[in-house]
Amino acid sequence: MxxxxxxxxxxxxxxxxxxxxxxxxxxxxxxxxxxxxxxxxxxxxxxxxxxxxxxxxxxxxxxxxxxxxxxxxxxxxxxxxxxxxxxxxxxxxxxxxxxxxxxxxxxxxxxxxxxxLPEEGVKYMFFKRTEGKTPDISDIIFLEQYFGVSHQFMLIRLKELNLITEKQEKDFSKDVIKKAREYGYSTQLYKDTSDKDIQVYSPYAELAKKLLDAGRISYGKYEELLIEGGYAHLIFEPEEDTEGEINELEDAYSL
Known part of the structure; x- marks a missing residue:
């Protein structure tokens, strides 16, 4: 190092x-x-x-x-x-x-x-996978799927560690999605996620609930914090069980 x-x-x-x-x-x-x-x-x-x-x-x-x-x-x-x-x-x-x-x-x-992609770990998995043989595209795809990194990133790292040649790096750079599918791997790694709604992972709502449970804030303040933090749905959307009860009542009165 x-x-x-x-x-x-x-x-x-x-x-x-x-x-x-x-x-x-x-x-x-x-x-x-x-x-x-x-x-x-x-x-x-x-x-x-x-x-x-x-x-x-x-x-x-x-x-x-x-x-x-x-x-x-x-x-x-x-x-x-x-x-x-x-x-x-x-x-x-x-x-x-x-x-x-x-x-x-x-x-x-x-x-x-x-x-x-730590050097020691990449080399360990590379040689374990190839068993001393010249690597092919299936080996590269296996490694990037294992470590969860992009195809380009894996090729750069393998070339940097002298595990593949410049020619191999160029040859392996083509048609990765098609190749991954042919070898039975998920192609999710090679695609964007922009088709999904905005995703937020935060301890914000949990912290607010803990403050409420500990009596450090009022329920009104709790609701205010959730709304400000973008968690209004936790207040206004009915719980699943409650929603089921509402549907049952609606069905009963519709008879």
Missing amino acids: NNLAEIKATEARKTLGLASHEAVDIFKVLHEIEGVSLAFMEMSEKMSGLFVRKGRAALIVVNSKKTLGHQRFTAAHEYYHYKYSKGAVSRVCPIRKFVEDNPEEREANIFAINFL
């Missing part, structure tokens, strides 16, 4: 109890372990994501118009800003090459690469 960001990525994985060859669910790490609010929404094609901090609260926004694999790299990149860019209150991350002119953005990319 000859880069501080690489060391930080290794330490972050160790803190999470991950072996070098284990895949990491970056979305789960951010939301469930770090308590970071995570939102997926359509943004400009030129943007990958956005990081915002206010006090102890943090929000990461990921561009859903990018492929799922790309989104995971973006989330890992923003994870670096959350953990190590302590002075930053907001940061927009545009689409650029992996090697950035901005030193901090370059460090965030190096962190993301090593957090998602």
